[in-house]
Amino acid sequence: MPVIEVTNLHKRYPGKVAVHDVSFSVERGEIFGILGPNGAGKTTTVESVIGLRKPDGGTISVLGLDPIRDRDRLRTRVGVQLQQSELPERMRVREALELYSSFYPDPVDWRELVDQLGIADKVGTAFRKLSGGQKQRLSIALALIGNPEVAVLDELTTGLDPQARRDTWEVIQRIRDRGVTVLLVTHFMEEAEYLCDRLSLIDAGRVVATDSPTGLIARVDSGARLRFRVAGPFDPAVLTALPCVTGVRRTGPQVQVTGTGDLLAQVSAALGAAGITAADLRTEHTTLDDAFLALTGHQLAG
Amino acid sequence: MNRLARITSVELRLFLREPMTIFFGIALPPLLLVIFGSIPSFAAPSPDFGGERFIDVYAPALIATSLAMLALSSLPTILASYREKGVLRRLATTPVRPGFLLTAQVVSHLLMALVSVALLLVVGATAFDLPLPANALGFAIAVVLATTSVFAIGLLIAALARTGRLASGIGSLLFFPVAFLAGLWTPGPVMPEFLRGIASFSPLGAGSQAIKDAWSGAWPQPLHLLVMLGFTALAGLAAARWFRWE
Structure with a gap:
């Protein structure tokens, strides 16, 4: 009981x-x-x-x-x-x-x-x-x-x-x-x-x-996620062209990339080839915040 | 009962850590008696006071003042702030009901009132030949009813005021007319006749006149006792009706 x-x-x-x-x-x-x-x-x-x-x-x-x-x-x-x-x-x-x-x-x-x-x-x-x-x-x-x-x-x-x-x-x-x-x-x-x-x-x-x-x-894990900062111009097409990338979102200097598989290696290689310097490149994990956002459509904190 | 005794002893200890309440509620009335008793003209019989001394007619007003401080200022402020700050709410989550804390506070304040009255009688008797009340039973009845009437009003303030500050404000605002009609500024025969008539219908105006009557050996007037009973019943019922735990 x-x-x-x-x-x-x-x-x-x-x-x-x-x-x-x-x-x-x-x-x-x-x-x-x-x-x-x-x-x-x-x-x-x-x-x-x-x-x-x-x-x-x-x-x-x-x-x-x-x-x-x-x-x-x-x-x-x-x-x-x-x-x-x-x-x-x-x-x-x-x-x-x-x-x-x-x-x-x-x-x-x-x-x-x-x-x-x-x-x-x-x-x-x-x-x-x-x-x-x-x-x-x-x-x-x-x-x-x-x-x-x-x-x-x-x-x-x-x-x-x-x-x-x-x-x-x-x-x-x-x-x-x-x-x-x-x-x-x-x-x-x-x-x-x-x-x-x-x-x-x-x-x-x-x-x-x-x-x-x-x-x-x-329930909401959509695969891997990366985040980095770019200083200069940045064309998202460099990344969206990659088969492992499912989405690219840019907010100011912040870029967030979602995708599957070996995202980190492929994205850094593509950025390097395009001559783009990415700062603070890191992998992000899905959190309860993301789960809450996905389930309710709005942020938990705020 | 054991729990209630424990809470009461803790609340009493907290009470003793409030220097302002101790001073105004307990020490000030005997202190005023000492001050006025030490002024030769106030300590001598005077035709202005019907052949009595100033301190004889002032002592009942001092008892009333002490009751008013404790009941109108201290008690409602503490109770309203206990509610405002969630002290009652926290207690409601334990096996003890918040009513215990309310009871403990009232009991603490009643004990303090008792101490204050006793102090005044002892100081008056030992230092200034103030006779003990000639009609002891009448005196006890008058003091008890004066206490219940003004404590009921204090509980009503605690019931209506949402915050400790508001309760404190209402209490102070009420204190002055109540103490004025009790004769704090114009004791006994000094109070104009028409004003004394009005004062008879106030809780501590009736109270101090009843206390004075019993002190002199008479019985308190039925009107005064009825007025005090009325305030006790009306304010007490209203407080019970409107009191909220949060």
Whole structure:
């Protein structure tokens, strides 16, 4: 039985439909991602999953429980980190951790958590004196402090610098290794690609596709892709004449070439023969961004 | 209950880290009593005050002022900012319901109000021979109703104001007329008769007059008690009706 099962979720706010029709299911021990642009309905979806919002349609089951009806039983088994939820300004990190530990029947040792999250030296600091990244890591600690079976994390690494982001990803992987199921909401493609076993792409309140990151990429993989810069005049015909090239697109000095087979060798040979100097010639891989673009017709980021 | 006690003790600790609230809500009224009590003319019986001393007629207004600071300024600001900043929202994701935090805040503020009243009585009695309230039960009833009426108004502000800043603004705006009618500037007999009539219909005008009556040994007037009950019920119901967790 799936740990989380969402079927035909529908949620309206006055004057606006936030979620049209969202279905997905998350298996035990999985890191499942919900990836989509801002305003796609991701947050409303997770808020419904954890019982903060009552759906207008559809059904949700988490650990076999109904998030609204079995609210209290679910809360001890699901850890949640939400966006835009702060702590009292003058509350110190240690006080928050001790207080939140006391809410749960079987909490983890918060000292280990703050060690793993790299805020062990901040336990005496007031919340308002923490940096954005430290607040974020404290939020994650509070979500995990109850030793949950399911962790729901909304925009996990927003506000973190790249190093802190990597560290946080490792923490999430360690949590999963302990058997915790993770539902991860993000608009950050790289995060989804790195962490998620499977993910749903959500756009305008609907699920566009659900698959593993490689599976999603494979759906749209159109072969090889090259990118380089040219300084002077450049006639695309030099490349379109090649049998392995399927498309050439120029934006200012940037040229993008798509094609199949041994694209790199043939293109560089053709450029050399035509006397064109190509700078920063590199192969590009298809990403989730490309998958999203292909499936929805618009960019994920932006 | 254990959880509520824990949250309350944490919130109390946070409260004690707010120097401004401590000063205006708890320390200022006894301090004013000390200042006025140290001025010889205010500490001597005067025909202007019906043969009583200025500090005798001023003490009830000081109690009312302390209640007004805590209930109108501190409480709604904290509650509205807890909602605005998602503190309640975060709590809603844990096994603890956000109502616990609301209760903990009200309890903390009530405890502080109690401390402030006790401080005023002790300072007055030890330093300035201010007699303890002659009608202790009447005094307790008057203080409790004054407290509930003004706390209900504070909760209503917290229910209506979307942000902590707005709650703080509304609270400060309300504080002045409420404290004025309680006699902070024109205590007891100094307040013109017609104004005292109007003040009887304000929560702390009724409150400080009821407190004064009980202090002197009489029972509070039914009108004053009814006014305070009315504010408690109306503002309390409205607050419950309109309060939103986010």
